Amino acid sequence: MTLLIDFSVIMVLIVGIWQFRMPSKARFGNLTAAFSLLCAFFLVLYRSGIIDGSVVMVSLAGGAIAGYAVARSVSMIQIPAMVAFQHGAGGVAAFLVSLVELTRGGHALDLMREVSGVSGLTIGALTFSGSMIASAKLANKIRQTPQTLPAHNLLMLVNIAAIVGVGTASVYAPADSLFYLYLAQIGLSAFFGILFSMRIGGADMPVLISFLNATAGLAASFCGLVIGNQLLIAFGATVAASGSILTHVMCTAMNRNIFKIILPEVKRAGKPLKKAAG
Amino acid sequence: MSNLILMAGVFLVSFVVGYVLICRVPSLLHTPLMSMTNAISAVTLLGALLLFSLPTTRLEKWLGSLAIISATFNVVGGFAITDRMLGLFRQKGPSE
CATH class of the missing domain: 4.10.860 (DNA Excision Repair, Uvrb; Chain A)
Structure with a gap:
């Protein structure tokens, strides 16, 4: 039934x-x-049954009023930045839910749920920070051109290795250190989101937003897995599917390869400019 | 274990259904669609609500309420923005 x-x-x-x-x-x-x-x-x-009705009601009302007011008041030009910002809010919710559920359950959860929880944590946090960067870029708060750090690729690889390492460690670590490991995982993933999205800019922004859409859906789905709610899984998976298709469609429309956008080659600054001038 | 298989099945089926659905959407509507799926992705709100179905500690209360706030912000804002976007479509459509 x-x-x-x-x-x-x-x-x-x-x-x-x-x-x-x-x-x-x-x-x-x-x-x-x-x-x-x-x-x-x-x-x-x-x-x-909801136990803390008052807390829930106040939070719901606060979030709803703020969301509606902001959505009504932004100008049409600010909408892309706003959409990116909302992705970030979704990411925050995803990693917080995973965090609470994981710290509550700890190792009492079965392995599958624990792994999904850690994945929810990771993907939620990187969606959050990536979206914040994207939103700031779209709102012209930071420079919109792709920014590359020295040894960016190496940094990303080290970061991925650290995420995988901490994630694996959290499955085996003693219960009293779990909370800190989860916090470290959130921090590392958030940093990865920043590294990931700061390199993408200009005309590739729609692709980034749609990619973050897919990851937000995936994070929701993992949340559903750890909580054990089918509705959450289904809704999240639908969003993940649509996000990944849209990413693909946008890439083809712009005649770009998704891997070239995510992993751009290191270009020497100034070179394309000179060409255009000549 | 059967529960797990059920959940994995739900994930797979929804993914495929989503795929089939989105493939039919004209490119004109991709931006509003993205904005709508953005709103849908905040179903984590359900998860945040479920956190409060068990007794909570103080920290959990804070984190949970923060999760609810950001998720409702995403849901309500997402649908409102999509509605605005699509409203713009309607006004522009006939005049062009």
Whole structure:
């Protein structure tokens, strides 16, 4: 029975996305998707008794009012930066949920859930920091051109190795050091997000945003795995799929290779400029 | 264990369904679609709510409420922005 209800909520979401085939129906589709999310929200409220009702209500109201007010007040030019910022907010939520669930469960969780939790932590944190960089670039708060640190590739490799190392260590470490390991994991992943997105700039920004969209969905999905909620997994996976397709489509539209965007070759500064002048 | 397989199955099926759905969307609508899926990706709100279904310590309360705030910010803001974007579409459409 519960499965059937979950399934129908997901069906509503699918109908919503289905409307996006035609521009005239897209607005209705957006509302349909919002409605399905609302259904999922009330379903969770109904199924699991909330203990700290007041805290939850206040946070909900605060987030909703802030989100709506900001979304209404930004100008059309600021929208891309705002969308990127919202991705970041989603990332924060994902890694916080994973963190709390992991510290609560510790090694009592089965291995699969622990690994998903650590993945949720990692992906959520890198989505957060990457989106913040992207948002700042789009809002013209920092320079929009790709920035490269000395030995950027090496730094990224070391960072990835550290993330994998700490992640693996957290599965085997004694329970009392777990919380700090998780914090270290968040920090490392956030740093990776910065390294990753600061190198991308200019015309490649849409690709970056859509890539971060995919990672945000993936983080939500991992959150669902660690918490054990099918709705969360399904919604997250749908977003991850759509994000990765959009990334691919945008790359092909601009005649760019995704790997060239993510791993650009080190170019000597000034060279393209001289060519253009000559 | 069966629970685990079920979850993995849910993930796979949703991924495939998402793939099939998005392939049909015209490129004109890719930007609003991205903005909408951005809003959907904040379903972590459900996870944040579920955190409060068990007794919480003080730290967990803070972290959980921060998670709820940022997730609702993403959900509400995401859908509102998409709605605005699509509203713009409608006004522009006939005049062009």
